[in-house]
Amino acid sequence: MKRTKREEKLKIASVVLIASSLALVAGCANRNRRPASPPPAPNPLWSVPFAEKDFDKQEPSVVHAFLSPIDVDRDVEVGNVVYVDGVRTQTIETVVRVLKAVSVALEAGHMVSIESGKNIEMKTRKVGGEQLAGCVKTQGGGRYGEKLTSCLVDLDNDGQFDVAMFEKYERQYQLETKIPYVIEAVTAKSEANYGGVRKELIYGGASNGNLKLTYREFTADGMARQAFTQDLTYELDKQGRAEIGFRGLRMTVHSATNSQISYRVTRQMD
Known part of the structure; x- marks a missing residue:
């Protein structure tokens, strides 16, 4: 049966409409699709052989020393500290x-x-x-x-x-x-440990054959404790020498003047 011209036109219009609809749907899909992310760049280290534990760290050493060293000759001027009780710890x-x-x-x-x-x-x-x-x-x-x-x-x-x-x-x-x-x-x-209370001796000079020292204690906040400040006097021999003992401390004085003392600590305080 031959189709009329009207039927042919309707058929062509339907085909065009369907094609247009498909193109519209495809376009929307393409617009909504995100572009593919590029693959991550390979890390060259992945190809390098891994070493589990080849390097060892050098451990630090800890050294303890008296703040006033034993059997060391020292010279100190008047007004300065001749002895501090405590230990210094160094890493x-x-x-x-x-x-x-x-x-x-x-x-x-x-x-x-x-x-x-x-x-x-x-x-x-x-x-x-x-x-x-x-x-x-x-x-x-x-x-x-x-x-x-x-x-x-x-x-x-x-x-x-x-x-x-x-x-x-x-x-x-x-x-x-x-x-x-x-x-x-x-x-x-480097840390100094005073055992909770800092104890020190200060040289006060020498006159009339006597050597003067001042003993002081300090609290943790660095304040002098008034009740623990004491003036000490020791007699010098004719050569200006003396052996000093105080609270277990032993100190040999080689010479003492009104400006300087030369001495050696031989024992720490108790």
Whole structure:
């Protein structure tokens, strides 16, 4: 049966309408679709062999010493302290002082940059023997600028660093030139312990064959305790010498004038 011209026109119009609708739906879908995020850049460190525990930290040493040392000759002028009762505790750290500036690029944008004369942390790398290392935090690096610990390593222990490494990765980065260094001990912390009350003797001079000292005690806030201030007088022999004893303290006086005393502490206070 032949279609009339009216039927043909209606058919063509329907096809055009359907095509237009499909195109409109597709366009809306494309506008609402978010662009695909680019894949994250691979971290080059992922390909570097991981080291579980190659570097050991150098533990600090703790030293205790009397505030007034035993058996040491000293000279003190009048008005100054000749004896303080107590102990000083010092924490000594061993560090590496770099004697030449170094700048080296590692993986993933990390840099090691150290000025000449700078002290850095000392560690020991225990791989095939002990190798001395000096370690610092890297500069820059990573997608988020994180800092990693890196170390300069003296592979043959000749007093010069040969390579740079990440502390936790095995890859080595050759330095352009060897970097000389020295090992130094520095005082990281120093504290005086007076046992709760500070006790001291002050030289008051000598006259008419007598030596004068003043004993004082201080509270925790540094205030002198009035009830614990005492003037002491000791007789000098013809050579200006004396043996002093006070609250367990023993002190040998070699000479004493109205301006200066020369002495040695031989025993601390009780």
